[in-house]
Amino acid sequence: MDKRSNKAFEFRLDNEKGVLQLTGLLIDTMVYLYDDHGNLQAKEQYTQQPLTVQLPKHGIYVLVLLHPICEIAVRRFCF
Template identity: 45%
Template sequence: METITNKEVNVHLDKETGTLCLTRLLAGTMVFLYDSQGELRGKHQFALPSLTITIPRYGTYVLVMSHPNCQPEVRRVVYAGI
């Protein structure tokens, strides 16, 4: 039996615009963006082929990617000035 996973997700941050682009997630994955204080800053459902999220301001964020058929995937994103 093949294991279903979101570990192959590709996360790219455009530091000039504060745009976060996610690809290679399973369709239907819920993506939650939290700031460093643990406040929810965004909730999105991934649909193929990609998801784009605008980060509101500089700081450290945590992305939680949750799909009912696999373990949650968590990534840290640092949005800092150039």
């Protein structure tokens, strides 16, 4: 059965190092990371490997996942 959704993905945050790791997304999902002021902090395209993003500072972030065949997924988290 082909995966057709980004609803169930793995989100790991290393609070000591400030590293966010994403796995289990659909291939070619665009990942956008915004800070609490709405400024874009990272823009990456997901491939088969885990996606790792270094967070620049402590604060609140919004993660937006876009893929043409599924609904937009949004997660808010604090580091």
